[in-house]
Amino acid sequence: MFGNKNKKEVSEEAVMAALSTVIEPELHRDLVSLNMIRNLKIEGQDISFTIMLTTPACPLKGRMEGESRAALAQVPNLGQITINWDSNVPTDRRIGSQVGQNFRNTIAVSSGKGGVGKTTIAVNLAISLAKEGARVGLLDADILGPNVPMMMGVDQMPSPRDRKMVPAERYGVKMISMAFLVKPDQPLIWRGPMLHSAISQLLTDVAWGELDYLVIDLPPGTGDAQLTLAQVLPLTGAIVITQPMQVAASDALRGLKMFEKLEVPIIGILENMSGDFFGTGAGQKLATDYNQHYLGAVPLDANVRVGGDSGEPIVVAHPDSAAAMAIRDVARGIAARVSVLNLGSKDANFIPISMIG
Ligand SMILES: Nc1ncnc2c1ncn2[C@@H]1O[C@H](COP(=O)(O)OP(=O)(O)O)[C@@H](O)[C@H]1O
Ligand SMILES: [Mg+2]
Numbered sequence: 001m002f003g004n005k006n007k008k009e010v011s012e013e014a015v016m017a018a019l020s021t022v023i024e025p026e027l028h029r030d031l032v033s034l035n036m037i038r039n040l041k042i043e044g045q046d047i048s049f050t051i052m053l054t055t056p057a058c059p060l061k062g063r064m065e066g067e068s069r070a071a072l073a074q075v076p077n078l079g080q081i082t083i084n085w086d087s088n089v090p091t092d093r094r095i096g097s098q099v100g101q102n103f104r105n106t107i108a109v110s111s112g113k114g115g116v117g118k119t120t121i122a123v124n125l126a127i128s129l130a131k132e133g134a135r136v137g138l139l140d141a142d143i144l145g146p147n148v149p150m151m152m153g154v155d156q157m158p159s160p161r162d163r164k165m166v167p168a169e170r171y172g173v174k175m176i177s178m179a180f181l182v183k184p185d186q187p188l189i190w191r192g193p194m195l196h197s198a199i200s201q202l203l204t205d206v207a208w209g210e211l212d213y214l215v216i217d218l219p220p221g222t223g224d225a226q227l228t229l230a231q232v233l234p235l236t237g238a239i240v241i242t243q244p245m246q247v248a249a250s251d252a253l254r255g256l257k258m259f260e261k262l263e264v265p266i267i268g269i270l271e272n273m274s275g276d277f278f279g280t281g282a283g284q285k286l287a288t289d290y291n292q293h294y295l296g297a298v299p300l301d302a303n304v305r306v307g308g309d310s311g312e313p314i315v316v317a318h319p320d321s322a323a324a325m326a327i328r329d330v331a332r333g334i335a336a337r338v339s340v341l342n343l344g345s346k347d348a349n350f351i352p353i354s355m356i357g
Contacts, residue, residue: 008077010042015049015078018071025060026336027343031068038086045079047072053087054339055212057132059332061085089134089212090342094234099203102210103137105236105338107267108229110259112251114220116241117272119147120308121298121327122217124315125239128331130172131315134212137167140177141229142219143198149179153311156180164207171316174209176202196228203233213338222258230262237267237341239295239334242283244274249282256290267337268293270330273300295333298326 020032031037031051040049051064058064065083072081091104109122119142126138140148149155152173157180158166167174178198208214216235219225229235238259242252252269259266271283274297287294298304301323307314315324 010045010047010075010078012040012042014075015040015042015047015072018075019068021071022064022067025063026340027054031064039084045077046082047078047080048082048084050084050086053085054343055089055132055335056087056134057129057332057335058087059329059336087133090339092234092236092342095236099233101203101208103208103214104210104212105342106214106216106233107334107338108216108218108235108238108264109241110218110226110238110255111220111241112222112253112255114145116220116243116248116251117298117304118142118220118241119151119217120304120313121239121241121270121272121330122215123148123151123308124313124324124327125331125334126173126175126213126215127171127313127315128328129213129215129335131328132332132335134335135210136173137208137211137214138173138175139202139214139216140175140179141199141202141216141225143178143195143225144219146177146179147308148175148177148217150311151308151313161207165202165205166207171313174211176206176208178202195224196232199225199228200232213335222254226258227262230264235264236338237265239267239270240292241270241272242286244271244278244280244282244297246282246285249286252282252286253290256286256292265341266292267334267341268295270295271297274298275300293337295337296326296330298330299323 016032019037020030022031024031024034036052038050038052072078089104095103095106109118111118126136130136140146152170152175154168154170157168160166167176240252240255242248269283269287269292274280277300283297284294299322303318303321304314304323307317315327318324
């Protein structure tokens with residue numbers, strides 16, 4: 001050895017033993033048995049390693065880093081510790097075989113009725129996940145009221161290539177909408193079979209590329225489009241949005257019940273437009289009453305609406321505002337819940353982890 005001969009080298013066993021006492025807070029298992037510690041390098045007293053997360057939007061990075069450093073403080077002679085981060089989003093394996101696309105997860109954004117901020121949340125959620133480094137697509141499945149392009153500030157898609165539609169790209173998100181295919185003044189009347197083929201096409205005839213998350217803006221209500229989507233595409237989970245007043249909760253409940261019937265897992269309930277004007281609480285109460293996960297609340301803020309109208313969503317226009325930070329936290333919570341749902345499912349494929357035993 002060339003280094004200081006008076007100091008003992010740190011052993012790999014000692015480092016791994018220390019890290020095996022650190023518990024992943026969402027998955028409730030230790031970092032070593034989850035195979036999340038990669039690329040451990042020891043140079044004399046100094047070590048470096050990578051923590052492989054299940055999402056780049058992990059809300060608990062800081063906590064895991066703190067706990068890892070605390071655990072490593074027990075290892076004698078340890079010098080500098082460098083922690084790197086990487087992620088490998090688990091795959092919902094049902095998706096690829098059914099639509100022939102490389103989507104690791106599909107997240108439906110829904111509400112019992114219109115006007116509760118479904119499109120607003122879908123757009124800001126997609127951008128937030130992309131900002132964290134995930135590969136994100138946004139499918140506007142609101143065939144009758146396709147508002148995603150306006151909120152994203154895009155009015156057309158690129159020319160098709162190899163007989164496939166090419167998604168528009170903005171703020172790091174790939175996006176497709178029925179609005180690209182019809183004229184704005186053309187009335188849209190869809191019957192069941194047409195709806196089915198329209199939604200199918202937006203999924204299969206598009207060169208989406210590989211995506212960690214496909215976010216889907218569903219039409220309001222509990223009708224044909226929801227049913228069609230659940231038939232055409234396996235959904236990793238659905239988010240149900242409610243407004244904060246108690247009278248709104250019954251609409252959201254209908255949405256909740258519909259997904260239960262369709263056997264689509266509920267990622268969680270989100271309260272939008274929360275605050276002094278509409279009050280607060282319906283989201284949390286609904287989650288508690290029906291034993292669902294509560295994702296948090298996004299405040300009522302005029303800048304959210306301005307962002308939607310101007311095509312520059314609040315997480316882009318005012319990323320440090322309370323509303324944008326609430327959406328960012330909700331997005332991280334959703335990503336974490338998707339990992340948990342996926343890892344608990346027999347259909348999930350996350351190579352680094354064996355959940356058996
Ligand atoms: N948190 C919020 N604060 C203020 N305005 C909001 C908020 N969320 C949504 N809005 C506005 O409310 C209106 C309806 O939202 P939208 O996303 O179109 O609802 P939906 O898709 O459910 O019909 C839009 O004008 C939007 O900008
Ligand atoms: Mg909408």
